[in-house]
Amino acid sequence: MARAAVPRRLTWQVATVRETREETGTARTLVLDIPEWAGHLPGQHIDIRLTAEDGYQAQRSYSIASAWSADSKTVEISVQRLEDGEVSPYLTEVVEPGDQIEVRGPIGGWFVWRAESTAPVTLIAGGSGIVPLMAMVRARGRQLFRLIYAVRTPADVLYADELRRRAREDFGLDVHFVYSREVPAGWPVPPQRIDIAVVNTHGWPPDFAPDCFVCGPNTFVEVVADMLVALGHDPAKVRTERFGGA
Numbered sequence: 435m436a437r438a439a440v441p442r443r444l445t446w447q448v449a450t451v452r453e454t455r456e457e458t459g460t461a462r463t464l465v466l467d468i469p470e471w472a473g474h475l476p477g478q479h480i481d482i483r484l485t486a487e488d489g490y491q492a493q494r495s496y497s498i499a500s501a502w503s504a505d506s507k508t509v510e511i512s513v514q515r516l517e518d519g520e521v522s523p524y525l526t527e528v529v530e531p532g533d534q535i536e537v538r539g540p541i542g543g544w545f546v547w548r549a550e551s552t553a554p555v556t557l558i559a560g561g562s563g564i565v566p567l568m569a570m571v572r573a574r575g576r577q578l579f580r581l582i583y584a585v586r587t588p589a590d591v592l593y594a595d596e597l598r599r600r601a602r603e604d605f606g607l608d609v610h611f612v613y614s615r616e617v618p619a620g621w622p623v624p625p626q627r628i629d630i631a632v633v634n635t636h637g638w639p640p641d642f643a644p645d646c647f648v649c650g651p652n653t654f655v656e657v658v659a660d661m662l663v664a665l666g667h668d669p670a671k672v673r674t675e676r677f678g679g680a
């Protein structure tokens with residue numbers, strides 16, 4: 435195939451790390467400058483390819499955390515470090531501003547939220563599954579959003595300050611945290627796993643025909659998607675993204 439016929443999103447481009455931000459003790463946001471970036475939709479991801487000096491290559495997918503604006507050539511990703519991982523320790527501990535990495539994208543056409551939609555939205559995140567849902571929160575206009583964010587402890591919350599601020603200030607956005615191992619001081623319930631009662635109470639009811647987006651580790655996504663369907667949500671309106679792992 436002639437090179438010109440390959441869509442740009444499927445060709446590898448060189449991105450420069452403009453900035454890094456520690457989100458938690460184990461997660462970091464990378465701000466990437468991508469000179470030929472043509473834009474993305476909330477929910478899409480990019481592939482990253484790293485090449486060692488001996489030619490060995492490793493490739494992983496990372497959701498885009500930032501909303502896109504027409505004048506922007508910048509993409510933010512947030513990476514959760516897995517201690518025994520191959521790529522995530524490098525992206526969270528070694529990469530510095532000025533470094534260059536190969537990227538391609540945006541990728542994904544199903545797990546996307548479109549700003550022209552007027553339906554209410556239920557977002558349910560497990561751990562780093564918050565990343566593409568944060569892009570949706572950041573791109574939101576006046577649509578009604580309810581976010582349920584399941585984490586182990588308060589120290590594991592990505593975008594903690596921004597979410598607290600948005601929960602206070604952004605009209606039409608509800609944020610509910612579910613802590614499985616440790617709760618903040620004064621929290622009204624002990625540590626709990628997300629269950630059908632939480633989803634029923636803090637998500638939109640099926641009668642409102644919300645668009646539902648669920649993202650996180652494989653098992654989390656399967657369990658939560660089953661809960662939504664059991665509650666009566668139309669399976670066609672339940673969109674899922676699996677990050678891998680248990």
Ligand SMILES: Cc1cc2nc3c(=O)[nH]c(=O)nc-3n(C[C@H](O)[C@H](O)[C@H](O)COP(=O)(O)OP(=O)(O)OC[C@H]3O[C@@H](n4cnc5c(N)ncnc54)[C@H](O)[C@@H]3O)c2cc1C
Nearest residue numbers: 494495496497512513514519520521522562565677678679
């Ligand atoms: C579409 C898509 C979007 C993604 N977006 C993000 C994102 O925004 N942020 C992010 O941090 N990650 C994201 N991931 C996961 C990411 O692609 C890598 O899988 C992750 O960073 C682990 O890579 P690694 O090389 O460090 O670990 P590996 O060396 O690949 O794996 C190390 C060990 O961890 C296990 N493992 C792999 N992935 C996970 C996981 N997600 N959770 C728990 N255990 C796991 C493996 O089974 C293995 O035992 C996304 C994955 C997909 C498919």
